[in-house]
Amino acid sequence: MSLIPVEIDTPDIMVELGVLERNIERMAAALRAKGLRLRPHAKTHKMPEIAARQLAAGAVGLTVATIGEAEVFAEHGATDLFIAYPLWIGPRQAERLRRLAGPVRIAIGVDSVEAAEAAGRHLGSAAGDIEAVVEIDSGHHRSGVRPEQAVAVARAAAGAGLRVGGLFTFPGHGYAPGMPAKAAEEEQQALGRAAELLAAAGFELTRVSGGSTPTAELTGTAELTGAAEQAGPSALTEVRPGVYVFGDAQQLELGRCTAADIALTVAATVVSRHEGNDATPRRLVLDAGSKVLGGDRPAWATGYGRLMDHPEARITALSEHHATVVWPEGVDLPALGERLRVIPNHVCVAVNLVDDVAVVSEGRLVDRWRVAARGRNS
């Protein structure tokens, strides 16, 4: 009674339709209850079929990472897109943004005076059609400015002719054990502080955007304590979780979802099988490697993904076409040719490796969806 439809050749990515739709509905309901707008990050799935379900469930628009992703979702009918990235805009990027900004409401990230000036220079009169959203570093220390630098960037954006609409941050330091609550707290604090400063400088903000899958459901909840509570949930107006539609092994090991919430797995076949000896571990090899699972492995993860139906197994090594799975003593090794479901560590990079995915419901293959924005890196 395999849960992998017989038509599927391995390795292949399978999306469990019922679980996907439940995840979409649950996040939408949780944020609706808190009065927060949901703008899901579409880089996770890159599929118009999933974006349509998110919008139908009440998402106000989509978040994307690149102009190329914005183009794909605009072609498929999206009308409100936030490119949550500190774009460096030259003549060609400006031309593409101008074309998008006619039919679509477009917002872009800005985190420097120089980038704001470059955007204004190349966008020309179209700059006023585009909303600039100042990126704040809330503790992840990647891109983004400190709250006290936000006014300078906002002034440069306004001076360049962009419409300054708000603030955003990515609390990426929440992707580690014990960190989601702390990251959500720091997100509230940093955005709250920057919003105060911008308001004092005369900017009227309509967007204070935060969130990620590990932190989104914590925003404005009792899990947040101390200073963040004082800043209050109202510091944020929208959140941008991405991974929640599928879940992945990282979220599972962080305790932000359960195995029952995992909507995406990689179907794989046991191609090599070895009882251990003194020199080598008891292991099997699956035909799903880093070219379908993705190679992400945070230091705190227990392996390169998890097996859906064998929580005791560990993927200890990953090559391009091989996953080496160490099997505990006392548990039967699956047979050669058996097909197993693997949960990738980081679902966003797994989806980006395939041209389409198998859509599965109650053990049957019901559709294939194209990963329409796959590889749209620029």
Place this chain on the structure above:
Amino acid sequence: MSLIPVEIDTPDIMVELGVLERNIERMAAALRAKGLRLRPHAKTHKMPEIAARQLAAGAVGLTVATIGEAEVFAEHGATDLFIAYPLWIGPRQAERLRRLAGPVRIAIGVDSVEAAEAAGRHLGSAAGDIEAVVEIDSGHHRSGVRPEQAVAVARAAAGAGLRVGGLFTFPGHGYAPGMPAKAAEEEQQALGRAAELLAAAGFELTRVSGGSTPTAELTGTAELTGAAEQAGPSALTEVRPGVYVFGDAQQLELGRCTAADIALTVAATVVSRHEGNDATPRRLVLDAGSKVLGGDRPAWATGYGRLMDHPEARITALSEHHATVVWPEGVDLPALGERLRVIPNHVCVAVNLVDDVAVVSEGRLVDRWRVAARGRNS
């Protein structure tokens, strides 16, 4: 005087044509001088234009990892393909192999009695058109059997109707500091021992296949010592390096190539720039993340890739669309908007992320090549 042609939007993968052709010629010459056949692994590049250059330089055929890759290279004229993977063959895989085996000489990996039997069962009378190559574990402990198990697998393959042609191994444990020579030595020993046992059992071998980029140039050289020398270079008849066409940051840090040998880089733009303070490092952010560089990072690597023209910089974190690059004190931080070349850690996974690559010569964009076998995971 940027080395990135102005037509290129970042992030994008660039292949430097002159360096590529020199790498292809050098490996071919090195192996020709030793009397070893070169069967380069095409999973690294997945491009017919590069395969054609390898064959023109004297490669006897190509290695691939999947039936899908074999199909792509066969469509582009390859006539001799070794799928160096322990395939699990069902009815659909058998049908595809039957179609391939008409015009193309096809060999496949086998590492178990069960897989040999499954292959025979589904291939039927076509089994005799396909060469079985028994996979040996030479110390990487992934797939492959111990030398003393090779005869049982070979007998099963012969019993299933396959033509038993030889042995192969992948000395993947050579991808670590100080390991290439040891891995090459163990490869010789394991293949030599298995070849003796198969010969004693009456098998006539035409292929003893080893090699990888870190070990290929060591095969049969003075860098090998001890027992391996006794087995002698003649234990191998062919080698299957892949990465050598491009080089990558792993090979660079292993000392198996120099920066001048790197033929593939990712063009990236500085999108965020931060002088450090007590809480945050002095850093810049490039628009090339794991969705174009790949996320591989072995424990011994100094970061998530290297910067071609800034050997002192380190990529300390990689998100999907951001590389965080920590910059040493005393060296000027590049300006926002500056374009830099990034060397991926593992070039095989980087190439598999893009639909095509920019071909560059003397600072000019001369062509774009499609990554024809991209995503052909099954």
